[in-house]
Amino acid sequence: MLLKGPDSLIEQNQNIDLLRFATAGSVDDGKSTLIGRLLYDSKSIFEDQLNSIKTFSKTHRNQEIDYSLVTDGLKSEREQGITIDVAYRFFSTPKRRFIIADTPGHEQYTKNMATGASNASLALILIDARNGVVTQTKRHSFISSLLGIRNFVVAVNKMDLVDYSEEVFENIVSEFNAFADKLSEESIYYIPISALKGDNVIERSENMPWYKGSTLLDYLENVNVSGGRNLTDFRFPVQYVNWGGGDDFRGYCGTIASGVVHKGDKVRVLPSGKTSHISRIVTYDGDLDYAFAPMAVTLCLEDDIDISRGDLIAKVDDLPAIAGSLEANIVWMDSAPMEIGKDYLIKHTTSMVKGNFGEVLHEFDPDDISMRSSKFLSLNEIGKVKVELKKPIFPDIYSENKFTGSFIVIDPLTNQTAAAGMISKYHQVSPDKACKAVKARVIRYPGDKKEEAQADYDRLSMHGTHCIYVDDDLLQETLCKGIPADSEQYSEAIEDLCKIVTRSGVSVVVCSDHLNS
Structure with a gap:
């Protein structure tokens, strides 16, 4: 089989399929070794990297090559012989291009595993033939299922350590099947392999003549991946407002989360409810007549509408919900347990809102x-919860749209990611309530109230409001340097700053005696 290595990747035909898949399973099941073997046998490792790996293997592992080092790039990973962070690797064959997310197996790094699997279309579940299906195998498989992955390859690894026993393989297949019956409808394919020896990775194993199925690479090249990106419902979360540059240019930058947009399409902006038509679709390479997910573009509208970061543009006849509360499946990722009623930050697409957990409906074993x-x-616990939002968001159900149907939870005190959520249900609010909730404003304090102003700014930021803080000391060091504080020019400069910032959807906390009321 002809395989393309790094030197020919640039020339790879970009029109062939791209498959994103993630490894999963318990610690020491051989995920990194398998991916290293796959990349090594397909000649997808650069020569200098290969030489470095061989040198490290001989010095620290007393072996010719440790394939796990191909993906375990952190110093601590190489020292401990485990995967900690998610390692992404690319390789290509004449049939398909691949992006691999090699995820950690340790329970304490489950959040990294969920991150790596979140954009995958296929889960490669590794099982140590000596240990069978363990709790972490089930946890990773369940998380993959919650994340919407419907294609599974179960690779029973280390078959060389059980004498390539067909009975051991069949027992593991039966055990995993019994567990998988409780998941959503998945396509599952089982392959007995030895990542270390290369059995059934690229070439068929002579040690397992009883196995008549595909090798791992052959299956990955030919599998028909179900599901994928939603190209029906157009959703464009606004990330940044780009204005200026001559000719009164004003565009809204972001990445298309789903769907397709054409020049001339009639769209509605949420939460304001205002409508307009797409006048331009701007990219670095020039204007386009249409664009689709996941392209990064700048959209221009025919009408001048107040739009800011966190707003969402959708087609008038296909709108998402305006939700004030949610029900969601979440994976808890913080060492500190969930606190019912505590204010957390909910990051949904480009918006950040304050919310809390009303109750845990149930936990999954x-x-x-x-x-x-x-x-x-x-x-690492998984459950279904109720989420109450202080400001509305614009979601879809996760099974219909991964990008607008998911969110992350951030602890405002530590800034740590506390959980990842997949929306299963929402409760809508009126557009008027949503519009009032996100309006940018100027909050004025006298010059002698700096402590109160800073405390108000900290409170607003902690609760998810996009805002900046300025006072006379900061202004006189920067924008108003050299301008007398009691002059009209000084007051006008502050006013202009407030207009620019609020026009972009960001509130301003300003502490000064020289701001006109």
């Missing part, structure tokens, strides 16, 4: 996917 009652969730 990863061993058998059964539901049990729980008052809160702790590290």
